[in-house]
Amino acid sequence: MGLFHLSVKSMRDRKGISSIFLALLFLIPFMIFSMFLIESRFLYTIKNSADDAVVAAALAALKSTNPVDIAYGEYVLDPNTARDTFYKYLRKNMKLDENMNPLPGSVAAGPVHVDEFIVYNPGSYPTFCPRGTFIKNTSIHVVISFKAKRPALTGLFGKYVEIVIHRDVDNFYNLQEE
Amino acid sequence: MGSKEVKAGGLFGLPAALMKNFWKKGTAEVIAFVLVLPFLILPIANTVNMLTDLVRYDTLRQAARQAVLRMEIEGGLTSDGLYSLEAFLQSKGIDLNKVHIDYTPYPVPYGEEVKIRIAMDTVMRRYTITLGGIKRVDENTQMVYGPISSVSKKYER
Numbered sequence: 001m002g003l004f005h006l007s008v009k010s011m012r013d014r015k016g017i018s019s020i021f022l023a024l025l026f027l028i029p030f031m032i033f034s035m036f037l038i039e040s041r042f043l044y045t046i047k048n049s050a051d052d053a054v055v056a057a058a059l060a061a062l063k064s065t066n067p068v069d070i071a072y073g074e075y076v077l078d079p080n081t082a083r084d085t086f087y088k089y090l091r092k093n094m095k096l097d098e099n100m101n102p103l104p105g106s107v108a109a110g111p112v113h114v115d116e117f118i119v120y121n122p123g124s125y126p127t128f129c130p131r132g133t134f135i136k137n138t139s140i141h142v143v144i145s146f147k148a149k150r151p152a153l154t155g156l157f158g159k160y161v162e163i164v165i166h167r168d169v170d171n172f173y174n175l176q177e178e
Numbered sequence: 179m180g181s182k183e184v185k186a187g188g189l190f191g192l193p194a195a196l197m198k199n200f201w202k203k204g205t206a207e208v209i210a211f212v213l214v215l216p217f218l219i220l221p222i223a224n225t226v227n228m229l230t231d232l233v234r235y236d237t238l239r240q241a242a243r244q245a246v247l248r249m250e251i252e253g254g255l256t257s258d259g260l261y262s263l264e265a266f267l268q269s270k271g272i273d274l275n276k277v278h279i280d281y282t283p284y285p286v287p288y289g290e291e292v293k294i295r296i297a298m299d300t301v302m303r304r305y306t307i308t309l310g311g312i313k314r315v316d317e318n319t320q321m322v323y324g325p326i327s328s329v330s331k332k333y334e335r
Contacts, residue, residue, distance in 0.1 A: 023214040027217055045235060052243045056250075057328070059329065062331075063329050
């Protein structure tokens, strides 16, 4: 009984309550900061994974029909073949179906859009790509966009985050002396 | 002095006297802090563990990226490429016994597919609050990156 009375008296005197409030005041922003740290790292990893997928697909699309030409640097790509190859490997690398919708295990949370796809063949360079990169070799300019699911802080920033990836990929090969 | 007080309070005087001392100024704050402490420790511990997992996954991703770029140039993963890949993983503190690498071996002719997939057995550690206090939950799982594919550009006459 003595303990109970003292506890009640202590509560009435608000001993400890201020500590709890202080701790909570510290705890809430701290938890939000922790979630922000994890979320930003997670989204950064998703973006890098998609970037790998785009680079690997664009390198695949740089496959020339005449492999000897590639060694001399100036080779010509068929834009339609390059586009088909790029889509094929992008689907594989990002785990997408035929309509570019995500399959289980994909980093995308919605359809992946190829916003820009330009093949630069000899004669069309030197130039700048629409986003300002200097093109000086046979290259492929790609911009893709997709939505990724936000793991936390959905109430603050929304459920999805839009990720845009821009890459200009070329091969740089020269004949090597044996 | 103390013995006199005990005598005056009788048998039940001792706990009351102890309680009075116990509930002196500042004790309630300490108890409140101890009660809230798990809630402070939990986000720190879980944040550290989650970030560690993400960093480890990113290491696998970096290794796979380097490997696929090399495979594209060299026409598949050579023994030298595999050695470099394993050395990179080891330098990042990853136990190679827990890593499984599926790859297209060298040589791959020009225009044919090369791919790599890296998987690692890992334990994901999280902390939760139960009635008994903070509880550690270990989950055995496998981190997988890939398969990531490209095309071989290795041309040989």
